Amino acid sequence: MDRLRRAVPPRYVVAQLVIGGIVVVCVGALISCGLDYVHFDESARWPTAAGIVTQSKISQGHLKSLKAYAPDVEYLYTVLGSEHAGSTLRFSYVSKWGTEPAARKRISPFPVGRQVDIHYNPKDPSESVLEAGLSEDDQETLHLIVAGLLFFSILWALMLWQVRRAALKSTIGNL
Numbered sequence: 057m058d059r060l061r062r063a064v065p066p067r068y069v070v071a072q073l074v075i076g077g078i079v080v081v082c083v084g085a086l087i088s089c090g091l092d093y094v095h096f097d098e099s100a101r102w103p104t105a106a107g108i109v110t111q112s113k114i115s116q117g118h119l120k121s122l123k124a125y126a127p128d129v130e131y132l133y134t135v136l137g138s139e140h141a142g143s144t145l146r147f148s149y150v151s152k153w154g155t156e157p158a159a160r161k162r163i164s165p166f167p168v169g170r171q172v173d174i175h176y177n178p179k180d181p182s183e184s185v186l187e188a189g190l191s192e193d194d195q196e197t198l199h200l201i202v203a204g205l206l207f208f209s210i211l212w213a214l215m216l217w218q219v220r221r222a223a224l225k226s227t228i229g230n231l
Contacts, residue, residue, distance in 0.1 A: 068223035075216040082209040089202055093190070096147040099175055100189030107133030107174035107184075109166045110141075114159045124153040127162035133174040135181040142174065142184035148194050 111130035118124060130143045145152070145162065152162075166172065166186065175188035190198070 068219060068226065071219045072216060072223065075212055075219060079209060079212045079216060082205050082212060086202065086205045086209065089198060089205065092147075093198055096190045096194070099147060099177070099185050102175040102185075102188060103178055104173040104175055105133045105135050107131045107142075107172050109168055109170045109172060112163045112166045112168050112170075114156065114163065117153065119153055125156040125159035126152045126154070127159045129163055129166045129186065131166075131172060131174060131184075131186065133176065133184065135176055138181065140176070140182050140184065142176075142182075142186075144185045146187040146191065147185055148191070 109129060109131050111128065113128050115126045115128045116123060117126065127145055128143070129145050130141065132139060132141055134140070145166075172186060174184050174186065177183040
């Protein structure tokens, strides 16, 4: 067996390590997406607390050379006598950056001073969100991400299997 290990050409060892690492990253990303999905979906069932919007504005930035705009809403809420501040409009995989009209539309339901229901995590009341759950856009985006990661995980796993087969054939041929 020791002879077999020494006979494996280094290029196969490196290829196996690189491809194996890529497979681990893809599987890790799949697990992370799954956990995010469960967490985002659970937020729709979190308890609510009365809150008040303290800031409602549009932030301006740049995506490459284009101007981009994002909704920026902050709020205060109280849970079991402790005051908390939050700024999560919704959990999302879709970028919040876009056009100015889209950002204005997102903040329009949340003018400063508006009383709102804040969904907060019962395990960590400092974690909160204004619009709980996953939107249809986010569900579609998540499905595409998961499908892509699954495809690449299988593709890289098959490549790893092929490299291992080639390494074994090469090793047997060198004995």
